[in-house]
Amino acid sequence: MYTASDLRKGLRIKIDNDPYVVTEFNFVKPGKGQALYRCRLRNMINGSQFERTFRSVDTFESADLQEKKMQYLYQEEEKYCFMDNESYEQVFLTREQVGDAVNYLIDNIEAQVLFFEDRPLGVSIANFVDLVVTKADPWAKGDSVTGNQKPVTLQTGYQLLVPTFIEEGEKIRVDTRTGEYLTRVKG
């Protein structure tokens, strides 16, 4: 059982027996008024989305999902293929079901695929993933108003801001929960 104060992006809850994931979350509290939890929710089965505002007294059941450890194999058009390493069973997820994880999908990466009554619904991957920088412009001092960061492109096509000392070909660690750079990885 969750209470409204547990709500956050990525939390999966059950509403009318369907699994929903919180895709956007905002805590609002008008001056001296009560706390309100504004959520955008996505139905994990049919993809329909809606906004709802909860109060601190509201409670939720967790969504009844199973997780299975699988390996990412390849992408074919808009389908992403994952395989169970023990049974060799393969499943396909849509771009929408893969979500932000698409930024970190390198061949053979391990992933937790979510199932609801044997239907694959989504995927989550490790909190930290190491990726190669495939495109980084050399940085000249004074280039940027932000001073100490620059944009780079990773091997998956994902673009993010990193410290200026990061160069093309280097490997960096990314926090997949925030999409942010964490540190440089040696070797």
Next chain:
Amino acid sequence: MSRDEPVAGGEWRLTRRRAALEVRARMLQALRLFFVSAGYLEVETPARIPAPAPEAHIDAPPSGDWFLQTSPELCMKRLLAAGYGRIFQIAKCYRDGERGDRHLPEFTMLEWYRQAGDYRDLMADCEALLPFVLEALGREAALVYRGERIDLAAPWERLSVAEAFRRFTRLSPEEALWNGCFDERMALDIEPRLGRGRPTFLYDYPAACASLARRKDADPGLAERFELYIAGLEMANGFSELTDVAEQRDRFAQARAERERLGKADYPTAGPFLAALGAMPPAAGIALGVDRLAMLLADADSIDGVVAFVPEDL
């Protein structure tokens, strides 16, 4: 490992926040200079107190048998009652369960109190304070926040709560209170539309929404309380202070009853504050969110961007 390489992710986040933290530091200096120049005395009052002011929807974190303050209000009013005419404080405040893009459970508040003034004087203070801070930062008297230009030339917009409900909702404030949706309408329909292009003072709240504010002589159903909004952000809450001890006791009792109804912790009676209130001269006081002001000045879309550490970093 080279010297400029961060050892963990938190350190890179710190590095990126540097420009905003520099703006924040200069802003704090400017805020102090403004009040000191206007004859205000800077005071410090304890952050750990035995009895917070009871409010239905503000929760003080327990600290041993006492509490961390949710605002320095009660101690500052005792100073007013003791004859300190103009005082200000920049204080850490604590509120349980408040975490979002605009909320931290530990945040910084600027409060100032002036004897003999009312809430209209506080509005004028705000109109002078922000341009002063911008000038101290070497900037023109306008903000650009998230691409929106906010002109700070006085006078700023003044909009009554009743008028705001008329303009942005289908309910009157009384109907909204009766239906239990006052906060929803305020947060979802009204607040995002305030302070657009120029700051807005939203004023004259239903007395039920202002447990420490004075009622209006002309309309006792309303309290002389206002909130300042800039670019949809709530920046400050001020009011003409309630100095009637009997009425203050009643309002505290109502707030405590409401807390009990909501299943929230009760607080002890703020005895020394109530004892001093009878000696407090007519006054006005206001609390301004320092982190929120830093957000505006540093053009940060989240409060996380203007503090060195958020709870999740620790």
